[in-house]
Amino acid sequence: MTKTSLPDSARPATRAVHGGGDRSHFGELSEALFLTSSFTYDTMEASVARFAGENPGFTYTRTGNPTIAMFEERMALLEGAPAARATATGMAAVNAAFLSLLKAGDHVISARQIFGSCRWLVRELLPKLGIAVTMVDLTDIGAWRAAVRPETRLLFLETPANPTLEIADLSVLSKIAKEADALLVADNALASPAVQNPYRLGADVVTYSATKHIDGHGRCLGGIILSDEKRINDLIAPFLRHSGGSLSPFNAWVLLKSLESISLRVERQASTALRIAQELKKHPKVKRVAYPGLPDHPQAEVVKRQMASGGTVLALELADQAQSFRFANGLKVIRISNNFGDAKSIVTHPFSTTHQHVPAEEKPQLGITPGLLRMSAGLEDPDDLVEDVLQALETV
Numbered sequence: 001m002t003k004t005s006l007p008d009s010a011r012p013a014t015r016a017v018h019g020g021g022d023r024s025h026f027g028e029l030s031e032a033l034f035l036t037s038s039f040t041y042d043t044m045e046a047s048v049a050r051f052a053g054e055n056p057g058f059t060y061t062r063t064g065n066p067t068i069a070m071f072e073e074r075m076a077l078l079e080g081a082p083a084a085r086a087t088a089t090g091m092a093a094v095n096a097a098f099l100s101l102l103k104a105g106d107h108v109i110s111a112r113q114i115f116g117s118c119r120w121l122v123r124e125l126l127p128k129l130g131i132a133v134t135m136v137d138l139t140d141i142g143a144w145r146a147a148v149r150p151e152t153r154l155l156f157l158e159t160p161a162n163p164t165l166e167i168a169d170l171s172v173l174s175k176i177a178k179e180a181d182a183l184l185v186a187d188n189a190l191a192s193p194a195v196q197n198p199y200r201l202g203a204d205v206v207t208y209s210a211t212k213h214i215d216g217h218g219r220c221l222g223g224i225i226l227s228d229e230k231r232i233n234d235l236i237a238p239f240l241r242h243s244g245g246s247l248s249p250f251n252a253w254v255l256l257k258s259l260e261s262i263s264l265r266v267e268r269q270a271s272t273a274l275r276i277a278q279e280l281k282k283h284p285k286v287k288r289v290a291y292p293g294l295p296d297h298p299q300a301e302v303v304k305r306q307m308a309s310g311g312t313v314l315a316l317e318l319a320d321q322a323q324s325f326r327f328a329n330g331l332k333v334i335r336i337s338n339n340f341g342d343a344k345s346i347v348t349h350p351f352s353t354t355h356q357h358v359p360a361e362e363k364p365q366l367g368i369t370p371g372l373l374r375m376s377a378g379l380e381d382p383d384d385l386v387e388d389v390l391q392a393l394e395t396v
């Protein structure tokens with residue numbers, strides 16, 4: 001294999017197309033798919049050397065694979081992180097962050113506004129393992145600071161929050177983490193690497209569900225965890241190697257090829273999301289619109305500092321569940337589903353689906369009301385999407 005070269009000055013869109021390339025002796029232009037579980041050796045001596053790490057190369061795809069390695073390197077270049085390990089899903093990445101970096105007796109501070117399965121890890125799994133957890137409001141810097149204890153080892157958050165699109169100030173939280181001698185772990189699935197790079201903003205560990213914008217076409221599950229070389233090599237890679245949450249080389253290849261268009265896709269999806277948000281804001285039937293790209297977003301100043309755009313996801317609130325159901329059922333182009341970051345525009349009712357299991361008394365605290373809908377802008381013609389939203393509002 002021969003690494004393809006790229007100037008250090010290459011910008012993100014260029015890195016997303018070429019980064020991490022590694023050519024076989026055939027000189028293929030498009031990255032090769034190594035759909036193999038194992039690797040072979042010319043001699044027993046070569047096999048011993050490979051296992052001892054004296055002879056670089058791969059042994060078994062659970063521990064490493066050339067196609068997966070290209071995806072990892074491309075993602076590391078995009079995020080601005082020194083090292084990365086791909087995982088089977090976004091949740092395998094978040095799980096790896098917790099289980100490889102924490103031990104019994106440690107304390108974690110987590111934002112309250114997190115993805116349902118992340119919430120299960122934090123609220124159910126960690127306490128069972130003897131790891132104490134304090135939940136705080138994502139945007140309340142004072143609460144994060146007040147929650148710090150001598151045994152605090154990790155701060156966990158997602159920004160923007162799903163589905164309310166509230167924003168955490170990553171550089172301030174990274175300072176709080178540093179002062180506490182704790183790690184800041186950011187799940188950046190909602191923003192995507194094309195909008196925000198938490199590692200550059202001070203996060204110690206960044207996770208992605210590659211299922212979302214990185215695939216961007218709703219085809220396969222995947223995830224990735226990024227950090228510095230030492231933390232990846234000493235803690236995260238051994239955990240993943242032995243616990244089995246590896247990415248399939250086929251999915252790695254799909255994700256690697258999808259990265260080539262991520263800048264273009266996310267830029268277009270974000271400009272469409274802004275247009276839809278602006279149209280919704282003018283509409284008398286819409287109670288509230290949340291979109292980080294709107295100038296009146298409560299944390300607009302933080303958005304400007306840490307995000308390249310408002311992202312691809314917005315939320316709108318109608319009067320009640322009956323209205324939000326009628327609106328979603330009335331859409332003709334935008335599909336009812338639960339993903340985001342997809343080429344197809346999607347509407348979701350978090351109260352009854354993605355956040356169904358959040359206890360009833362906590363839903364208002366999280367801003368998850370029966371009238372709330374999350375919308376992910378896709379790659380359709382923006383005029384068709386605006387028309388679709390306006391005609392569906394007529395049915396409400």
Ligand SMILES: *Cc1c(COP(=O)(O)O)cnc(C)c1O
Pocket residue numbers: 089090091092094115117118158162187188189190208209210211212221222223
């Ligand atoms: C979707 C998502 C996950 C989980 O990703 P999977 O690939 O479905 O496992 C984790 N965090 C956030 C913020 C997500 O949106």
